[in-house]
Amino acid sequence: MAEAIGLRTRKKFQARQTILNAAAKMFEAHGFANTSIALIMQAAGLGVGTFYNYFASKEEVLLTLARNLREEVEVEISAAGTVNQSSFELLERCCACTAKVIDENRFILPLFISAGEHSDKPEQIPRSLSPGFGEMFEEIITRGQLCGEFRADVPGNIISEMVHSIYQTTAFSKLNISFQENIRLKIKILLDGIRP
Amino acid sequence: MAEAIGLRTRKKFQARQTILNAAAKMFEAHGFANTSIALIMQAAGLGVGTFYNYFASKEEVLLTLARNLREEVEVEISAAGTVNQSSFELLERCCACTAKVIDENRFILPLFISAGEHSDKPEQIPRSLSPGFGEMFEEIITRGQLCGEFRADVPGNIISEMVHSIYQTTAFSKLNISFQENIRLKIKILLDGIRP
Amino acid sequence: MAEAIGLRTRKKFQARQTILNAAAKMFEAHGFANTSIALIMQAAGLGVGTFYNYFASKEEVLLTLARNLREEVEVEISAAGTVNQSSFELLERCCACTAKVIDENRFILPLFISAGEHSDKPEQIPRSLSPGFGEMFEEIITRGQLCGEFRADVPGNIISEMVHSIYQTTAFSKLNISFQENIRLKIKILLDGIRP
Amino acid sequence: MAEAIGLRTRKKFQARQTILNAAAKMFEAHGFANTSIALIMQAAGLGVGTFYNYFASKEEVLLTLARNLREEVEVEISAAGTVNQSSFELLERCCACTAKVIDENRFILPLFISAGEHSDKPEQIPRSLSPGFGEMFEEIITRGQLCGEFRADVPGNIISEMVHSIYQTTAFSKLNISFQENIRLKIKILLDGIRP
DNA sequence: TATGAATGAGGCTTCATTCAT
DNA sequence: GATGAATGAAGCCTCATTCAT
Numbered sequence: 001m002a003e004a005i006g007l008r009t010r011k012k013f014q015a016r017q018t019i020l021n022a023a024a025k026m027f028e029a030h031g032f033a034n035t036s037i038a039l040i041m042q043a044a045g046l047g048v049g050t051f052y053n054y055f056a057s058k059e060e061v062l063l064t065l066a067r068n069l070r071e072e073v074e075v076e077i078s079a080a081g082t083v084n085q086s087s088f089e090l091l092e093r094c095c096a097c098t099a100k101v102i103d104e105n106r107f108i109l110p111l112f113i114s115a116g117e118h119s120d121k122p123e124q125i126p127r128s129l130s131p132g133f134g135e136m137f138e139e140i141i142t143r144g145q146l147c148g149e150f151r152a153d154v155p156g157n158i159i160s161e162m163v164h165s166i167y168q169t170t171a172f173s174k175l176n177i178s179f180q181e182n183i184r185l186k187i188k189i190l191l192d193g194i195r196p
Numbered sequence: 197m198a199e200a201i202g203l204r205t206r207k208k209f210q211a212r213q214t215i216l217n218a219a220a221k222m223f224e225a226h227g228f229a230n231t232s233i234a235l236i237m238q239a240a241g242l243g244v245g246t247f248y249n250y251f252a253s254k255e256e257v258l259l260t261l262a263r264n265l266r267e268e269v270e271v272e273i274s275a276a277g278t279v280n281q282s283s284f285e286l287l288e289r290c291c292a293c294t295a296k297v298i299d300e301n302r303f304i305l306p307l308f309i310s311a312g313e314h315s316d317k318p319e320q321i322p323r324s325l326s327p328g329f330g331e332m333f334e335e336i337i338t339r340g341q342l343c344g345e346f347r348a349d350v351p352g353n354i355i356s357e358m359v360h361s362i363y364q365t366t367a368f369s370k371l372n373i374s375f376q377e378n379i380r381l382k383i384k385i386l387l388d389g390i391r392p
Numbered sequence: 393m394a395e396a397i398g399l400r401t402r403k404k405f406q407a408r409q410t411i412l413n414a415a416a417k418m419f420e421a422h423g424f425a426n427t428s429i430a431l432i433m434q435a436a437g438l439g440v441g442t443f444y445n446y447f448a449s450k451e452e453v454l455l456t457l458a459r460n461l462r463e464e465v466e467v468e469i470s471a472a473g474t475v476n477q478s479s480f481e482l483l484e485r486c487c488a489c490t491a492k493v494i495d496e497n498r499f500i501l502p503l504f505i506s507a508g509e510h511s512d513k514p515e516q517i518p519r520s521l522s523p524g525f526g527e528m529f530e531e532i533i534t535r536g537q538l539c540g541e542f543r544a545d546v547p548g549n550i551i552s553e554m555v556h557s558i559y560q561t562t563a564f565s566k567l568n569i570s571f572q573e574n575i576r577l578k579i580k581i582l583l584d585g586i587r588p
Numbered sequence: 589m590a591e592a593i594g595l596r597t598r599k600k601f602q603a604r605q606t607i608l609n610a611a612a613k614m615f616e617a618h619g620f621a622n623t624s625i626a627l628i629m630q631a632a633g634l635g636v637g638t639f640y641n642y643f644a645s646k647e648e649v650l651l652t653l654a655r656n657l658r659e660e661v662e663v664e665i666s667a668a669g670t671v672n673q674s675s676f677e678l679l680e681r682c683c684a685c686t687a688k689v690i691d692e693n694r695f696i697l698p699l700f701i702s703a704g705e706h707s708d709k710p711e712q713i714p715r716s717l718s719p720g721f722g723e724m725f726e727e728i729i730t731r732g733q734l735c736g737e738f739r740a741d742v743p744g745n746i747i748s749e750m751v752h753s754i755y756q757t758t759a760f761s762k763l764n765i766s767f768q769e770n771i772r773l774k775i776k777i778l779l780d781g782i783r784p
Numbered sequence: 785t786a787t788g789a790a791t792g793a794g795g796c797t798t799c800a801t802t803c804a805t
Numbered sequence: 806g807a808t809g810a811a812t813g814a815a816g817c818c819t820c821a822t823t824c825a826t
Contacts, residue, residue, distance in 0.1 A: 008826070012789070033229060036816060047791040052818070154381045157371055162382050165365035166358065175353055185350045186358050193389025211806090232799060243808040248801075400805070404810070425621060428795060439812040444797070546773045549763055554774050557757035558750065567745055577742045578750050585781025603786090624820060635787040640822075 016054050018044045020068075023061045028107030032062065065108055073101045077136070087144030088191055094140060095163065099183040102167060106179065109171040137163045141194075150194045159194055166190070212250045214240045216264075219257045224303030228258065261304055269297045273332070283340030284387055290336060291359065295379040298363060302375065305367040333359050337390075346390045355390055362386070408446050410436045412460075415453045420499030424454065457500055465493045469528070479536030480583055486532065487555065491575040494559060498571065501563040529555045533586075542586045551586055558582070604642045606632045608656075611649045616695035620650065653696055661689045665724070675732030676779055682728060683751065687771040690755060694767065697759040725751050729782075738782045747782055754778070 022044035026035040037058060041048050055061050076097045085093070102109055138160040144150035150159070166186045173182055218240035222231040233254060237244045251257050272293045281289070298305055334356040340346035346355070362382045369378055414436035418427040429450060433440045447453050468489045477485070494501055530552040536542035542551070558578045565574055610632035614623040625646060629636050643649050664685045673681070690697055726748040732738035738747070754774045761770055 008788080015789080037818090038816075048817095049791050049793095049819080050789075053789060057817090151385075154385060155371075155373070158373070158378065158381050159385065161365065161369060161371065161378075162362065162385065165361040169357065169361035169364055173357060175351075175357065177351070177354070182354060182357075185354050189347075189350060189355065189358065189386065189389035191389070192391075193385035193387070195388075233801090234799070244800095244810095245802080245808050246806080249806065253800085400808085400810080407810080429797090430795075440796095441798080441812055441814095442810075445810060449796090543777075546777060547763075547765075550765070550770065550773050551777065553757065553761060553763065553770075554754065554777065557753040561749065561753035561756055565749060567743075567749065569743070569746070574746060574749075577746050581739075581742060581747065581750065581781035582777065583781070584783075585777035585779070587780075625822090626820070636789095636821095637787050637823080638785080641785065645821085 015046065015050065018046065019051065019054055020061065020064060023058075024065055024105075024107065027062070027065075032058070062108075065105075069101065069105050069108055072105075073098050076101050087140060087147060087149040091137070091140050091144065091163075092187060092191065094136065095183065095187045096180070098167065099180045102171070103179045106171055109168055134160055134164055144194075148196060151196045154194070159190075162190060163187070211242065211246065214242065215247065215250055216257065216261060219254075220261055220301075220303065223258070223261075228254070258304075261301075265297065265301050265304055268301075269294050270332075272297055283336060283343060283345040287333070287336050287340065288383060288387065290332065291379065291383045292376070294363065295376045298367070299375045302367055305364055330356055330360055340390075344392060347392045350390070355386075358386060359383070407438065407442065410438065411443065411446055412453065412457060415450075416457055416497070416499065419454070419457075424450070454500075457497075461493065461497050461500055464497075465490050468493050479532060479539060479541040483529070483532050483536070483555075484579060484583065486528065487575065487579045488572070490559065491572045494563070495571045498563055501560055526552055526556055536586075540588060543588045546586070551582075554582060555579070603634065603638065606634065607639065607642055608649065608653060611646075612653055612693075612695065615650070615653075620646070650696075653693075657689065657693050657696055660693075661686050662724075664689055675728060675735060675737040679725070679728050679732065680775060680779065682724065683771065683775045684768070686755065687768045690759070691767045694759055697756055722748055722752055732782075736784060739784045742782070747778075750778060751775070 019040065023035070023040045026040050026043050029035075030039070035058070037051050038048050040058075040061075041051050055064070077094055080093055080097055138156060141150060141156045141159050141163075145152045145156055150156075166183060170179060170182050170186065173179070175182060177185075215236065219231070219236045222236050222239050226235070231254070233247050234244050236254075236257075237247050251260070273290055276289055276293060334352060337346060337352045337355050337359075341348045341352055346352075362379060366375060366378050366382065369375070371378060373381075411432065415427070415432045418432050418435050421427075422431070427450070429443050430440050432450075432453075433443050447456070469486055472485055472489055530548060533542060533548045533551050533555075537544045537548055542548075558575060562571060562574050562578065565571070567574065569577075607628065611623070611628045614628050614631050617623075618627070623646070625639050626636050628646075628649075629639050643652070665682055668681055668685060726744060729738060729744045729747050729751075733740045733744055738744075754771060758767060758770050758774065761767070763770065765773075
C-alpha cells in the first residue's frame with residue numbers, strides 16, 4: 001500500500017518534471033510567447049489537459065524554472081568557500097558561479113527580461129529572477145563600499161544593476177566568444193571601474 | 197497637378213505618421229504584445245484596414261520607430277561638435293546624447309529587447325536597435341583602443357556590448373534616480389574600467 | 393457614398409438580426425446552456441468570430457432578446473385602449489396582451505428563469521424580464537387595492553408575484569391546452585381570489 | 589460474516605449519503621451548472637472516481653435529492669392527520685406542510701426548474717419534482733371538484749399547475765417576507781379563487 | 785471499492801488579415 | 806486610398822469520464 005502510494009507519487013513527480021523539461025526546451029527553441037501549452041504538452045508526450053493538473057498557467061512554469069535556477073546558483077555559490085576573501089575576489093567568484101549556472105540554462109534569462117511584456121497578468125512575473133537574486137550582489141557590493149574596497153561615489157544599487165545588466169544582455173550576445181568568458185571580461189571591466 | 201500630388205503625398209505621409217504615433221503611445225501603455233493592430237488604429241482614429249496600406253505588420257512599425265529613434269540620436273550627436281576630443285570625452289558625450297533621446301522615447305528600448313520573443317517571425321526583429329545603432333559606439337571604442345586611450349586586453353565589441361546593456365536594462369530600472377543620471381553613473385564606471 | 397454607407401449599415405443591422413434570430417431558434421431548440429456560440433453562428437450562416445462584432449457574450453444576446461420582448465409587450469398593451477376600465481378589466485386585458493406576446497416567444501421566459509444559474513456572471517442576468525416588466529402589474533394592482541376593487545389583506549407585491557409566476561411556469565406546461573387559454577384560466581382564478 | 593456485509597453495506601450507504609449532502613451544499617452555494625463533479629467530491633472529502641461508484645451523472649444526484657425531498661413531504665403530510673377535513677382544509681394543510689419541507693431545502697426547487705436547460709440530456713430531468721409530486725395536489729383538487737367544493741369550470745390540472753407555480757417561483761422571491769408566509773398568502777388567494 | 789492522474793473534446797475568446805464597398 | 810465587417814485559425818481553459826493501481 002505504502003509502496004503503491006509511493007509509486008503514484010513518484011509518477012506524479014515525474015510527470016511534473018517531464019513538463020518542466022519540455023517547457024524549458026520549447027521556451028528555448030521558440031520563445032515564451034510562441035510556445036503554446038499544447039506545444040509543451042506535445043513535447044512532453046502528455047495530454048493537454050494534464051498540464052493543468054500541475055500548473056495554472058505558462059507563467060507559473062516560467063516562475064518555477066526561474067526558482068529552480070536560483071536555487072542552483074545558491075548551491076553553487078555556497079559550495080565555493082567564501083571566507084577570508086576581499087570583496088573583489090568574492091564578487092568575481094560569485095559572478096563566475098552565476099555565469100556558469102546561467103550558461104547551462106541560458107534560455108531563461110532572456111525570457112525573464114521580456115516576460116513582463118507578454119502576459120495579461122504582468123504583475124505575476126517579476127522583471128528579474130527575484131526575489132533575492134540581485135540581493136546577493138548588492139550585499140557584497142555594499143560591504144565592499146563600507147570597507148573602502150569599492151568606490152563610494154556611485155550608489156551600490158547602481159553598481160548592482162550594472163552587474164545584473166551584464167548577465168541579462170550577454171545572454172543575447174552574438175559575439176564569437178563563450179558566454180562565461182564574455183561575462184568574465186565584462187565583470188573585469190566593472191571591477192576595475194569600481195576601484196576607489 | 198503637381199500640387200495635388202504633393203497634397204496627396206503629404207496626406208499619405210500624415211496617415212503614416214498618425215499610425216506611428218498611435219502605435220508608440222499604445223506600445224508604451226500596453227506593451228508590444230498586448231497591443232493589437234485594431235487598438236493602434238483605434239488610437240489613430242483610422243480604420244483597421246488602413247493599417248495595411250502603410251505597414252505589413254506590427255513588427256514593421258516597431259522597426260520604423262526604432263529607425264526613427266536612431267536617426268534622432270544621430271542628429272543629436274552630430275549637433276554636438278565632436279572634433280578635437282579625446283575618445284573618453286567623445287564616448288561620454290555620445291552616451292549622454294543617446295541617453296537623452298532614449299529618455300524621451302523610453303518605451304521603445306524595452307520593447308526591442310523583448311520583441312524578438314513575441315513575434316511569430318523573430319528573424320524580422322533584430323535583438324537590438326540595429327542595424328547600426330551599436331556601430332557608432334564600436335567605432336569610437338575601436339579608435340580609442342588604437343590610440344591607446346582605452347585598454348586593449350578586452351575586445352572592443354565586448355565593451356560596446358556593455359554600453360548597450362547599460363541602456364537596455366536601465367530602461368527598466370526602478371531605482372529612485374533619473375534615467376539620464378543613472379546612465380551617466382554607469383558610463384562613468386565603465387569609462388574608469390576601460391582605462392589602460 | 394451616402395448610399396454605400398447606407399448599404400453597409402443596413403447589412404450590419406441585418407447581420408445582427410440574423411444572429412438574434414438564430415440565437416432565439418437555438419435557445420428554444422436546445423436551451424440556453426446547451427447552445428454554444430459556435431452553434432448560433434452556424435445556424436446564422438456566419439463565422440464564429442463575427443459574433444463578437446455584435447455581442448460580448450451569450451448573456452448579452454439573451455438580454456437583448458428579452459428587452460425586445462418587453463418592448464413588444466408594451467406596444468401591444470398601449471395599443472389596447474386602457475381608459476375608463478375597472479382594475480379588473482384592466483388587469484385582465486394586460487394579462488391577455490402579455491400572454492399573446494409571450495406566446496409568440498415562448499422560449500424566452502423559461503430561459504430567463506434559469507439563466508441566472510448558468511452564467512459565471514449571474515449578476516448580469518436579472519431573474520425576471522426586468523427592469524419594469526413586473527412594475528406594470530404592480531401598479532395596476534396597487535391602484536386596484538386603493539380603490540377598494542382588490543382585497544387589501546394581501547400585499548400587492550405578493551399578488552404581483554403570483555401573476556408573474558403564472559407566466560413563468562405556464563411556459564413549461566405540458567397540458568393539452570393552448571398557452572393563452574391556460575393563462576386566461578389561471579388569471580380568472582386569481583381575479584376571483586383577489587376580490588375583496 | 590453477516591455483520592461484515594452489514595458493515596460494508598452501511599459504509600457504502602454512508603459514502604452515498606456523504607456525496608448527496610456535499611452535492612446539496614454545493615448546488616445551493618454555486619448552482620447546479622457551476623458545480624462540477626470534482627467540486628462535489630472535494631466537498632465530500634472523497635476521490636473523484638468514487639462518484640461513479642454511486643451515480644452515473646450529476647443529473648442522477650439531483651433526481652435523488654428531489655426524490656428524497658418528496659418522501660419527506662409525504663411523511664410530513666401523512667403525519668398530519670387528514671381525515672374528516674374539507675377539501676379546502678386538506679389542500680391548505682398539504683400546502684403548508686409542503687412549504688415547510690421545501691423551506692428547509694429551498695435550493696432544490698430553483699435547481700429543478702432550470703436543470704432541464706443545463707443538461708446535455710434534458711430528457712433525464714423532468715421539469716418538476718416529478719414524478720408524483722404534483723399528483724397529490726391534483727388528487728385533492730379533483731376530489732374537491734367532484735364534491736362541489738371547488739369550482740369546476742376550470743380543469744383541475746390547471747389549478748394544480750397553479751399550486752405548483754406558486755412553489756416554484758416563490759423560491760426566488762426577493763420580498764421581505766418569510767417563504768412559508770409568502771406561500772400561505774398566495775394559497776389563500778388561490779383558495780378564494782377556486783370557490784364555486 | 786477507492787483513488788486521482790490522464791485525457792481530449794468542446795467551449796470561449798482574440799486577432800491578424802482579407803475584401804467588397 | 807479608406808473602410809470595417811467577416812473570417813477562422815489558434816490559444817486558453819474546464820471538466821466529465823476512464824483506468825491502472
